[in-house]
Amino acid sequence: MSAENVVREGAGSAFCEPERVMTGDEAPIPKEVPPKSPDLSAWYNAICYKAELVSLAPVRGCIVLRPYGYGLWERLQSALDQRFKETGHENAYFPLLIPESLLTREAEHVEGFAPEVAWVTQGGNEPLTERLAIRPTSEVIVGTMYAQWVQSYRDLPILINQWVNVVRWEKRTRPFLRTLEFLWQEGHTAHATESEANEEVQRMLDVYVDVAENIAAVPVYKGEKSASERFAGANHTFSIEALMPDGRALQAGTSHALGQNFAKAYDIKFADENQAVQYAWTTSWGMSWRMLGALIMVHGDDRGLRIPPKMAPIEAVIVPIVKGGSDEATVAARELYATLKKAGLRVKLDERDLRPGNKFADWEMRGVPLRIELGANDIAQGVATVVRRDKLKGEEGAKSAVPLAELSSRCSELLIAIQANMFAQARTFLHSHTIEVSDRAEFYKLVRERAGMIDIPWCERGECEAHVKAETSATSRNLRPLDGAAVCVACGEPARVRAYFAQAY
C-alpha cells in the first residue's frame, strides 16, 4: 500500500509512541503526513496544512485560519469566555492603534516590546506627525482609558476582557506557536488593593489551568515566571507550561500582577474610603491561539490530528457504507444524522463520493473523535459500528457495535471517555518526563537533551539562569515554593524555590 512512500528513517525519539508499526493488509498510515517521531516539526507543519487548519498567507509569518482551524479556536474561545463571565468579567474592545507617546510612558514596558512593535507611519498619502503602534498588547491603551473611568474606590474593580488580534514582529514564525499577527484574549483589571489584584491574578491563572486541562486535555504546570522571563512592566508573571512530545516546554497562558506600575504611568488614581488618593492595582492575563498548537502537538499521532471531544468542531462523523447501488445505507445514515443532531451532538454526515477507506483516513487525519460506520451488515443487525480516534487500531475498545436506539447516549459516554483518556495519556507523558534531579551534571545533561521538565531546587539568581541558558539553551519555565532548605542544583548556592527547567518554544 502506502508504507513505501513514507520516510521511516530515524531512530524515533523516546517521546513518541511507536504507532507506525503496522502489520497485515490494512495499514492506516497517512500518505499526507510524515511520522510524528523523527521530526516533530515536519509533522506539525504538515498537520496544520493538511488538516486544513491554516494556510500560509502572502505576508511573511502570517497565517490564514481556515474554517476547521477557526472551529477549534471557537471552542477554546467559548470555554474561556464562559469562565470569564462566570468570574465577573465583561467583554469590550479597545483600538488597534496606539500613539507612540502613550506607549513610551511605562519605561520597562516599552523597552521590552520595542523590538517587536510594528508601526504605522502614514495615513492615506500623508505622513503622520506621530507614529502609531499596532498593539503588541493593550495595557497602554487600556490603562489610559481606565484613568478616565476611575475616580473613586466605588469605580473599582474594573474587570474587562477583549478578544483581539495583536501584532509582534517576530523573527522566526510557526503556525499558531509564533506568528506576526495572532488571535488571543487579553484581560485587564484594576483593583483598589494589592491583595484583591493578586487574587485576580491567581483566579485567572486557575481558569487557564482549567481550560487547558479539562477542555484541551493538555496537562500543565502552573507557577511564577523568573525575573528574566517576566512580562515587561509586571511585578509578577505567572504561567501555565505544557510539555511537547519533543521535550520542549510551551507557555500556554500568562497572568500578570502589574502592581501600580501602569497605574502610575497612565495615572489610574482613585479616592479611597478615607479620601486619600491612591493608585490602582492592575492585572492582565492572556491566552492565545498558541494553545491550539499545544493541543495539536500533545495529542496528534502518526495518523494525524487527535482532537479532544470538548475541543472538536465535529465530535462524530457518520460514514455510510454504500454497496451495490443500494441507497439503504444512505437513507439510514441520514436518519441517524438527524437523530444525533437533534440529540445535540456536533455530528457530520460524509456523503462524498469517495470510498469508505478514503473517508476513514481523511477524518482520522482531521482528528474527529468518533467515527460511525453504517453499512448493510450494521443495518441488518440494527447497529452502527463506532470507532474511537483515541485508540489504536485493534486496541481493546477501539471499535464497537452499538444498537441504533442507544447510539446517541452511547456516543455521549464515549466522548466523555475519550476526553478522559486523552487527558490521562497526556498527563502520563508529562509526569513520566518530569524529572527531579539533585546532581548538577545530571541536571545539565537532561536539560540539554530536552528530557522534559527538569525539576530542581533553584537559587532564583539571574546569573545562574543565564549560565544554564548559555550552556543548554534552556531556561526556567516557572517556579513554585520550596519546602525545606536545599541548595540550587544548577549552581550550589542556597535554593529559594523549586523550578522546572526546559528548553522552550
Next chain:
RNA sequence: CGGGGCGUAGCUCAGCUUGGUAGAGCGCUGCGUUCGGGACGCAGAGGUCACAGGUUCAAAUCCUGCCGCCCCGACCA
C-alpha cells in the same frame, strides 16, 4: 538578525553538474464499473520553472539581486 538548506502542476518531487523551450506519482474533471481501511478502466484539464535583472543565438539549468519557506542559533505569547 547570523549559519545552513530549499523554491519546477493542488501535493511530494525528478530534470539543473554538462544551457536547446518541462516530466512522474498522487490529487483534480467527465463517463463507467466499484464501495466494511486510502479501487480500477477509458478520456481529459492543469506549470510565464518564486520574482527581477544579467550572460547567451538560446536559460528551469549559468551569474547577480530580491522575496518566501524549512532547519540550527540569538530574540519573543
